[in-house]
Amino acid sequence: MKALFDTLHPGDRDWELAQAIDPTRLPEHIAIIMDGNGRWAERRLLPRVAGHKAGIGPVRSAVETCARLGVKALTLYAFSVENWKRPRHEVETLWRLLRYYLKQELPELQRNDVRLQAIGRLEALPAAVRGELESAVEATANNRGLLVNLAINYGGRAEIVDAVNAVLEMARLEGSLGTLKMDEDLIATNLYTASCPDPDLLIRTSGEMRISNFLLWQIAYAELYVTETLWPDFTRTDLLEAVVAYQKRERRYGGLRADPPADRILIPALGPS
Ligand code: IPE
Ligand code: IPE
Ligand code: MG
Numbered sequence: 001m002k003a004l005f006d007t008l009h010p011g012d013r014d015w016e017l018a019q020a021i022d023p024t025r026l027p028e029h030i031a032i033i034m035d036g037n038g039r040w041a042e043r044r045l046l047p048r049v050a051g052h053k054a055g056i057g058p059v060r061s062a063v064e065t066c067a068r069l070g071v072k073a074l075t076l077y078a079f080s081v082e083n084w085k086r087p088r089h090e091v092e093t094l095w096r097l098l099r100y101y102l103k104q105e106l107p108e109l110q111r112n113d114v115r116l117q118a119i120g121r122l123e124a125l126p127a128a129v130r131g132e133l134e135s136a137v138e139a140t141a142n143n144r145g146l147l148v149n150l151a152i153n154y155g156g157r158a159e160i161v162d163a164v165n166a167v168l169e170m171a172r173l174e175g176s177l178g179t180l181k182m183d184e185d186l187i188a189t190n191l192y193t194a195s196c197p198d199p200d201l202l203i204r205t206s207g208e209m210r211i212s213n214f215l216l217w218q219i220a221y222a223e224l225y226v227t228e229t230l231w232p233d234f235t236r237t238d239l240l241e242a243v244v245a246y247q248k249r250e251r252r253y254g255g256l257r258a259d260p261p262a263d264r265i266l267i268p269a270l271g272p273s
Pocket of ligand 3: 035036037
């Protein structure tokens, strides 16, 4: 977290928020559904693609803030398998902006020691986009700081299907298909995100109370945080507020509160026997 304080000014809002964060209980993995670009543009009477363009700055800021905070992984939902339903011009602009982002941001990603990974059905992407992605992934492969998963042509159901098919294929090659028994570990270790822990905190901007096919398996016990802020308006302050809110939650994983304060333990009074 020291790296974050290096960029803050004592007394201002972000500094106060950072002071309120307990560095020993940071979310290890934050996932963000970056939603609301279209509405941001429409409210300004601009074409929807202007909202996507305005969404690049907040990506840069979220990556830098997570890297400085000391979060281990950040997964950003950039394009869903369902987003192909949008007008061709919008989809093409998204590819153009992604390529621009990758080219523009590579030096900054390197400076922040960020390792980039792309998750999703990447084989369906235009060749130029795939090429740009592959070279950015390769260029940052040896970095050891924040892992950024860019979810592109990503679907949570598709990911589970791909994991199951990978398990089946492995068993077929090993000749153990007949005795294969599926279990949670087999699926989890074949997900696109197998290399990082499940998200602790899932943020969705623009107020929509839905998951939209994002990380369906991995968010089983994620804390959900929905903000009305539209993605192009999402700042470091919003991210720090989400982390502060996350640290106020009580995670029980189906069990009971781990450590009830002594004054709340009720000892039943023993009556005369
Ligand atoms: C999210 O913003 C970006 C992508 C899905 C690529 P939207 O484009 O969904 O914005 P709204 O929801 O229409 O405002
Ligand atoms: C989810 O947003 C996908 C991304 C942010 C990339 P959408 O805007 O596509 O989701 P819906 O259609 O509102 O559920
Ligand atoms: Mg949307």
